Amino acid sequence: MAERAKSPHPSSRSKKPAVDSPEDLRAILAKEVVGQSAATDAIVPYVQMFQSDLAPAGRPVGVFLLLGPTGTGKTRTVEVLAEALHGSAKNLLKVDCGEFQMEHEVAKLVGAPPGYLGHRETQPMLSQQKLNAATSEHSALSVVLFDEIEKAAPSMTRLLLGVLDKATLRLGDNTTVNFENSVVFLTSNLGAREMMKELVPEFGFQAGAPAARGDMRGKLQRVGLAAVRRRFSPEFVNRIDCVITYQPLDAGSLSLILDQQIAGLQRHVNTRLGARCFAIEVSEESRSFLLRNGASARYGARELNRTIHRHLTQPLAAMVAVGRIEPGAGVRAELARDGESLDLQILGSAAARSLPPMVLIADDNEQLLAFLNTLMAAEGWTVLLADSASKAKQLAAEKSFDCALLDNLLPDGSGVSLGAHLRRVRSDVPIMIMSGRISEQEEQACLSMGFPLVQKPFDPRDLICKIRRWIGTRLLAA
Numbered sequence: 001m002a003e004r005a006k007s008p009h010p011s012s013r014s015k016k017p018a019v020d021s022p023e024d025l026r027a028i029l030a031k032e033v034v035g036q037s038a039a040t041d042a043i044v045p046y047v048q049m050f051q052s053d054l055a056p057a058g059r060p061v062g063v064f065l066l067l068g069p070t071g072t073g074k075t076r077t078v079e080v081l082a083e084a085l086h087g088s089a090k091n092l093l094k095v096d097c098g099e100f101q102m103e104h105e106v107a108k109l110v111g112a113p114p115g116y117l118g119h120r121e122t123q124p125m126l127s128q129q130k131l132n133a134a135t136s137e138h139s140a141l142s143v144v145l146f147d148e149i150e151k152a153a154p155s156m157t158r159l160l161l162g163v164l165d166k167a168t169l170r171l172g173d174n175t176t177v178n179f180e181n182s183v184v185f186l187t188s189n190l191g192a193r194e195m196m197k198e199l200v201p202e203f204g205f206q207a208g209a210p211a212a213r214g215d216m217r218g219k220l221q222r223v224g225l226a227a228v229r230r231r232f233s234p235e236f237v238n239r240i241d242c243v244i245t246y247q248p249l250d251a252g253s254l255s256l257i258l259d260q261q262i263a264g265l266q267r268h269v270n271t272r273l274g275a276r277c278f279a280i281e282v283s284e285e286s287r288s289f290l291l292r293n294g295a296s297a298r299y300g301a302r303e304l305n306r307t308i309h310r311h312l313t314q315p316l317a318a319m320v321a322v323g324r325i326e327p328g329a330g331v332r333a334e335l336a337r338d339g340e341s342l343d344l345q346i347l348g349s350a351a352a353r354s355l356p357p358m359v360l361i362a363d364d365n366e367q368l369l370a371f372l373n374t375l376m377a378a379e380g381w382t383v384l385l386a387d388s389a390s391k392a393k394q395l396a397a398e399k400s401f402d403c404a405l406l407d408n409l410l411p412d413g414s415g416v417s418l419g420a421h422l423r424r425v426r427s428d429v430p431i432m433i434m435s436g437r438i439s440e441q442e443e444q445a446c447l448s449m450g451f452p453l454v455q456k457p458f459d460p461r462d463l464i465c466k467i468r469r470w471i472g473t474r475l476l477a478a
């Protein structure tokens with residue numbers, strides 16, 4: 001195999017990745033981009049080739065063309081990959097091809113040649129510096145996105161051809177940009193209109209029978225590819241490694257996306273409001289309402305996002321703005337009587353505030369213990385700290401506590417079996433298991449004993465809100 005040209009980050013592959021293994025990357029992509037397993041299956045092996053230093057020289061690590069209906073996760077895939085590789089979705093070099101529809105606009109991309117008026121002022125959008133800025137301490141693989149390529153002017157398509165073919169782009173000042181350490185994504189709505197025609201009879205909330213959906217997958221792929229071949233030259237199409245056609249989202253996928261959006265909203269409330277945060281609960285009827293109103297053949301998950309925004313985010317924001325939600329309260333969304341909107345009810349704030357909780361934490365990670373201790377002490381809570389299962393058992397025998405947070409990997413046993421012990425001692429106390437990795441058997445045990453699992457790493461503020469909510473509900477119920 002030819003040796004790869006000198007990388008701008010020679011020690012790239014030995015860097016500590018933001019995700020630990022290709023399996024983790026696969027799991028993150030599959031979880032965050034719902035219902036598009038073809039995309040995950042296609043992308044992960046290319047990243048793996050880069051990480052193992054086996055990607056061929058003289059071309060980008062991978063070139064992907066993402067096709068399919070709007071709002072099905074094309075752009076999200078690229079953002080999730082950037083976040084998984086680098087820890088932030090901002091580590092992404094994105095070129096909006098809609099901004100380069102006219103020939104003269106392409107100069108913005110590569111900078112004007114010397115001698116042209118103002119060439120020093122035209123900073124190229126695609127410089128080596130910008131490409132390097134999209135990498136991170138975790139990975140030297142830059143993620144590059146050319147969004148809506150069908151809108152690009154012909155001269156931009158020619159420039160792109162060089163990037164896809166040789167992994168180089170010559171700038172106006174005659175320097176070159178090296179894309180050998182990049183994965184390049186092209187997204188396009190080509191064929192989307194024809195795809196809609198195929199989809200409308202069976203698309204929507206009632207997903208088609210599995211066989212019909214299987215047929216549809218192939219049909220959409222053919223429609224998309226035919227449209228791409230009509231628009232781009234065979235040389236261009238030949239340089240694409242994978243064409244991935246995104247599938248319309250069925251009811252199950254939309255339901256998972258709704259859960260993600262609600263969890264995202266909760267995270268947003270926690271980070272933006274800090275100590276003033278509150279817990280959001282959405283009843284089953286309200287979920288069904290949001291799904292009914294947010295399912296759209298035409299706009300995919302975008303319509304679901306809009307529906308959540310209109311019926312949940314905006315009314316919540318209005319309540320926060322006038323100070324109706326007290327810190328530590330819960331807000332529960334119920335379907336209104338008219339069935340046309342959601343009714344937001346405030347729960348539990350007084351109870352939650354009247355009694356600062358006592359929290360038992362078992363973890364042998366001293367830093368985490370200290371951090372949680374500081375955070376909870378700032379809330380006025382009392383924390384019982386144990387660095388082993390035996391210490392936790394001893395504390396539980398001596399003191400009363402309102403909830404327990406247990407790391408699953410303790411030096412002298414598992415958090416799950418410690419939880420089972422504590423449950424026998426104090427049957428009324430909520431118990432949560434914190435874990436990085438957990439076996440299937442232990443997961444089952446958590447399920448059957450009603451121990452929620454908190455995946456590490458987690459946002460501690462999320463945790464604090466959850467605890468407040470638990471304790472508030474319990475006191476109200478008492």
Ligand SMILES: Nc1ncnc2c1ncn2[C@@H]1O[C@H](COP(=O)(O)OP(=O)(O)OP(=O)(O)O)[C@@H](O)[C@H]1O
Pocket residue numbers: 032033034035036068069070071072073074075076077188189246257300301302305
């Ligand atoms: N498969 C999916 N999994 C999770 N969320 C999704 C998915 N598809 C869409 N979404 C949600 O909808 C939003 C819009 O999706 P995205 O921007 O990826 O659409 P797109 O396929 O790129 O559409 P377009 O062709 O209009 O650019 C995302 O930010 C995300 O919140």
Ligand SMILES: [Mg+2]
Pocket residue numbers: 074075076147187
């Ligand atoms: Mg998009």
